[in-house]
Amino acid sequence: MYHDLDLFIGGDWRAASDGATRGVHDPATEEQLGTIAVATEADIDAALAAARAGFAQWRQTGTWERGAILRRAADLIRARVDEIATLMSLETGKPLAEARGETGAAADQFEWYAEETKRIYGQIIEARTPDARMAVIHQPVGVVAAFSAWNFPALLPARKIAAALGAGCSIIVKPAGEAPASCAALIRACHDAGVPAGAVNFLTGNSGLIAERLIASPIVRKVSVTGSVPVGKEILRLAADGVKRVSMELGGHGPVLIFDDVDPEKVAETCAATKFRNCGQVCISPTRFYVHDSLYDRFSKRFAEVANGLKLGRGLDEGVQMGPMANARGLSTIQDLVADAVDRGAEILAGGRRPEGINRGFFFAPTVLGHVPDDARVMREEPFGPIAPITPFRTYDEVMERANSLPFGLAGYVFSNDLTTATKAYEDLECGMIGVNEMLLATAEAPFGGIKESGMGREGGSLGLHDYLDPKYVKMKLAR
Structure with missing residues (x-):
């Protein structure tokens, strides 16, 4: 072929x-x-x-x-x-x-x-x-x-x-x-x-x-x-x-702001499905999950469950939901990012290693990291792979400052059922594209691109x- x-x-x-x-x-x-x-x-x-x-x-x-x-x-x-x-x-x-x-x-x-x-x-x-x-x-x-x-x-x-x-x-x-x-x-x-x-x-x-x-x-x-x-x-x-x-x-480093008025399990399922699409190798991939502390435990648990349930394998095989990373250098970078996050106090909720039973190819298990500190490399460098770092927040001003703290501004995401919160958040996020209660942004009829670096x-x-x-x-x- x-x-x-x-x-x-x-x-x-x-x-x-x-x-x-x-x-x-x-x-x-x-x-x-x-x-x-x-x-x-x-x-x-x-x-x-x-x-x-x-x-x-x-x-x-x-x-x-x-x-x-x-x-x-x-x-x-x-x-x-x-x-x-x-x-x-x-x-x-x-x-x-x-x-x-x-x-x-x-x-x-x-x-x-x-x-x-x-x-x-x-x-x-x-x-x-x-x-x-x-x-x-x-x-x-x-x-x-x-x-x-x-x-x-x-x-x-x-x-x-x-x-x-x-x-x-x-x-x-x-x-x-x-x-x-x-x-x-x-x-x-x-x-x-x-x-x-x-x-x-x-x-x-x-x-x-x-x-x-x-x-x-x-x-x-x-x-x-x-x-x-x-x-x-x-x-x-x-x-x-x-x-x-x-x-x-x-490149980007897409922040996801999950406010306290949403269903955390439902949002976790949406986020996990998008995060691990194309093995996380997506420029507008959601890559920093900021979850209101009242929802953090429920969101993180469901996210990890979805990650653990994904079927890995060769893309042409029946039922495969996530394939390998594209190359060895990307795989090495992902391993380094996970190790750095754990060293800085993050906990592994799912994955974090090469999958068992797969002995060749550039595979890495869908990985969910909890309570990831802002100084971890994975929160500052674009994680172009299957890693989902999750961290809690308490106030709107706090999370917006953290979300806008990087020099990147490609895509960002907001989950809120409150019209005022959602509107203010998409206006305040420093990104070229914003999804509100939605993560599939790319379409032929809409402009695609970012700001800042x-x-x-x-x-x-x-x-x-x-x-x-x-x-x-x-x-x-x-x-x-």
């Missing part, structure tokens, strides 16, 4: 110019699935030239035609959902049901922007004098360099590809080396749907080399990245030299399209 992947440049799949490849591994078995081509400088330059030519053609394509092509791409992705989901499960380890859901969400991005490309509205401004006309139009930025992460290997690149194409830009996509096949499937769908040669290109290999060469090129005018905060800062530094447009969706710009919704457009103001004097 899994196969070796080449580069896609100028409408053709091709090997790296020097033939170099690198392995892709199954995180559940640690066995090699296939290989990716390792792009050389010559390959990167070829992609740049192809994207420049592709942009010249694609930007002249009418919005209704662009929309029709994007709609066909959405239909093809949905028709190929089983194939794409299987590839995704193999390369990420996530359960097949989650992989199918992600594939559908990727198709939704193409469907949304198929419609939104027709709604690139300008503005007429009333001039001060009768012989003048003033207007604002929006035009595509140009060639886009896009860098994606491994945790959602279809949805994340889909947000970038669909928005860029919808705006009339061409794009060069660099997926994560751990999970490239899902993105490659999107590229095939775009090609098969009729996206012209060069408008979409696909590079794999050395991330640092590809990023430096693409961003340094004057051909690239826009950079989009999904990744960690350190990666985002480095991309921003590279983009500064050329004053490139940049949008970044970076969690990034800039938005993906999804109408705002996502405008990150790929330049506004142009025009003032015209009428002839006398």
Whole structure:
């Protein structure tokens, strides 16, 4: 099922110019699935030239035609959902049901922007004098360099590809080396749907080399990245030299505020199901649980029960609810975070170790930590894995100060049945996205992104399209 992947440049799949490849591994078995081509400088330059030519053609394509092509791409992705989901499960380890859901969400991005490309509205401004006309139009930025992460290997690149194409830009996509096949499937769908040669290109290999060469090129005018905060800062530094447009969706550390007017067991079930989705490797994952002290015991007990009841295993196996972590370095980090929290006084309510009976793969048991102090690393560093740290609070002002104390601001969550409390909390939380009595935030029609060190710009919704457009103001004097 899994196969070796080449580069896609100028409408053709091709090997790296020097033939170099690198392995892709199954995180559940640690066995090699296939290989990716390792792009050389010559390959990167070829992609740049192809994207420049592709942009010249694609930007002249009418919005209704662009929309029709994007709609066909959405239909093809949905028709190929089983194939794409299987590839995704193999390369990420996530359960097949989650992989199918992600594939559908990727198709939704193409469907949304198929419609939104027709709604690139300008503005007429009333001039001060009768012989003048003033207007604002929006035009595509140009060639886009896009860098994606491994945790959602279809949805994340889909947000970038669909928005860029919808705006009339061409794009060069660099997926994560751990999970490239899902993105490659999107590229095939775009090609098969009729996206012209060069408008979409696909590079794999050395991330640092590809990023430096693409961003340094004057051909690239826009950079989009999904990744960690350190990666985002480095991309921003590279983009500064050329004053490139940049949008970044970076790491978070999602606070969850659970007030004293809710059903703690019901909320615990909702939180646990979301926390362990994709093995906790979700940028908007709930990662700091602040529970009113009157509900703390009941909430923690039920949370741990749900964690202990999850079935672990290879994502393709029947009934599996949580797969492995994506790589060995993530597993090592999670183990260190748990050890640090326990050393600082936290108690293990569930998990806290490698699961018994699983002797290979990057598995870690769903872990619930209780009474976690604020100085524990897991409360200060994004725990990109299956750890749920829980801590009690007493007053609104106390919990809001603790929740806003970090430099991250991606997503936050509030559970309260009191309208005043819920409204005040979502207004006061310093995050780009808030869920109130809800944890499933991502959807094609809504803007996705953070504030503070969690990034800039938005993906999804109408705002996502405008990150790929330049506004142009025009003032015209009428002839006398």
